């Protein structure tokens with residue numbers, strides 16, 4: 001690069017639409033228009049931020065992200081720039097720090113995050129933020145994931161020079177049905193205000209008061225009752241916004257976070273499940289820009305209580321005689337009895353109702369079981385509701401697309417099965433993961449007319465109560481598997497906790513049934529020891545799944561088919577950019 | 578690998594046949610025998626005993642009055658002078674406990690109570706005395722000065738369940754600690 005004939009780095013970068021930036025002495029290339037904070041973070045140099053959130057507009061108010069910046073000298077009229085041996089101009093450093101979140105990178109810019117200027121700026125900002133901050137960490141739910149705690153440990157000073165009394169503000173204020181506000185802990189980053197305004201589109205929160213008495217509050221007569229309100233708890237960098245549901249439940253450092261997906265609707269919002277010792281404490285959204293950005297609806301987030309509920313069935317239940325009560329049984333004899341019974345059933349008089357809440361692997365095994373037993377009447381139960389124009393879609397089954405791809409079923413023949421049960425044509429019914437008395441609208445009185453009802457489900461329902469045999473399956477948090485969301489994206493479910501009690505993963509139960517029912521299915525399914533191997537089989541058999549594997553799906557999923565459906569919130573986000 | 582030569586002491590011939598040390602050791606035993614026979618052994622002086630033997634004749638006699646001030650026994654929870662539960666169930670002790678003896682179930686303080694500013698207090702607090710190793714880490718880590726190692730040393734549960742102390746038992750053992758922590762004062 002020493003000869004002048006060769007291309008200068010600035011021209012080389014410009015050709016790619018990028019600029020050269022020196023960060024802490026090393027040169028990098030970033031696309032034009034990248035924010036300094038994002039640029040630094042992308043190369044592993046951490047810039048602390050309170051107010052900056054990549055999905056919200058820039059406020060530039062907390063001043064935590066101050067960095068030292070320099071540019072090439074401004075030239076006198078007529079002068080030509082001079083380049084050093086590496087082809088860069090010298091950098092003239094500015095005496096004051098600039099915010100990294102509101103400024104973008106430029107050609108030949110220099111950034112320093114490790115100098116005295118920057119260190120001193122961070123220390124001073126933290127000291128300032130802490131002048132009125134309460135000593136609440138022992139009782140603050142944010143402790144352990146609090147940016148203020150982390151930055152104070154990393155860049156702050158150990159003592160406090162401010163001797164005046166701290167300003168008192170509101171504590172533990174209920175500002176909505178699901179969110180509490182502690183004004184003293186707030187650092188006034190206004191992320192919550194911007195989130196409600198820009199993402200939800202409702203002006204609920206604002207800043208009131210002046211100077212040290214600045215505080216976040218709801219506008220008069222309004223409460224934070226949006227179905228997306230709990231996202232402010234996630235984005236609040238401190239413990240000012242806290243979740244009522246998670247309040248004082250567990251310190252976050254005890255919790256294990258498992259990346260998985262939400263199964264409340266077809267969107268398949270990416271989430272983390274936070275658990276400790278078989279108990280689930282909370283669910284938070286996980287960033288996936290193709291599915292849910294950084295957000296999730298409150299009702300989906302709070303729908304986890306059934307996992308550790310009393311209603312869970314923890315052992316196989318068997319009715320030994322007509323009219324006898326269900327008794328707990330052991331797995332092996334129960335499975336043997338079920339397989340034997342299934343072989344005896346006349347396939348013409350047998351139907352299978354599977355849930356579109358099952359994973360692809362389970363649907364595949366259910367399909368195989370039907371094939372093996374010669375059962376042709378099989379369908380899913382469609383489930384729909386009002387879409388909210390954000391993340392919740394009309395399809396309330398998480399894997400309708402998967403059922404369509406694997407079983408080629410979409411609930412249209414469910415009416416025939418219902419009718420068959422009503423007029424006695426169907427004598428035997430296998431239900432997997434559904435309460436058929438609910439959405440499928442099969443009354444209990446019809447279920448009791450059946451000769452044999454086998455149910456695989458995780459919790460007690462009207463259907464399991466009517467069953468001759470109940471095999472305890474698990475919830476989405478206790479198994480591995482894949483699902484396809486409404487946009488045709490294949491996503492992974494990860495196991496957060498072990499199956500409770502003696503329950504077993506649904507794919508495991510189905511595999512045992514397949515094995516027990518004999519036939520020459522042994523070649524494929526009996527070999528697969530895990531959902532990952534079953535996925536390999538699916539990949540080998542279905543064109544849409546061609547080439548996919550557990551590892552390829554990853555934690556962010558891959559699009560495998562076109563459905564024409566979109567997620568409104570993601571559409572909006574993409575048009576905004 | 579660096580080698581660090583270890584210096585071994587040089588033994589003289591007397592040390593090697595060790596008879597001298599043996600006799601000296603026997604001498605100490607004999608001394609105690611004689612003192613015991615005369616009723617003047619150490620237990621008389623140190624433990625107000627009968628003067629027989631150098632040890633405390635436990636359990637007829639107890640350590641209670643002879644414990645050094647720094648003795649560390651069973652951990653206990655304390656209340657402040659105002660009767661406030663000092664523990665805010667921050668669960669730091671549960672986290673630090675190397676033996677995993679502590680189990681805290683966090684809870685809320687009732688809004689109307691006199692220490693409502695504290696907001697949080699344990700709903701349940703359990704220490705398994707079969708697990709506790711009396712290391713004092715919980716006392717060290719507690720940001721609220723709510724847990725202390727008491728001088729209780731006689732812990733004889735008859736089954737595993739009994740060895741687990743609940744919140745009520747722990748407060749009874751800990752009692753009241755002087756010195757107010759003003760942090761949760763309503764006016765602070």
Ligand code: SF4
Pocket residue numbers: 133134135136137138140141142143144146147148149185238239240
């Ligand atoms: S917001 Fe952070 S620093 Fe403030 S009390 Fe809570 S955990 Fe501590």
Ligand code: SF4
Pocket residue numbers: 185186187188189190191192193216235236237238240241
């Ligand atoms: S409540 Fe939290 S998110 Fe809102 S301004 Fe305060 S610190 Fe920021």
Ligand code: SF4
Pocket residue numbers: 663664665666667668669670671681715718719720721722723724
């Ligand atoms: S005893 Fe102390 S360390 Fe343990 S939970 Fe209570 S306040 Fe926290």
Ligand code: FES
Pocket residue numbers: 048049050051052059060061062063064065066099100101102
């Ligand atoms: S993050 Fe840049 S000013 Fe707040």
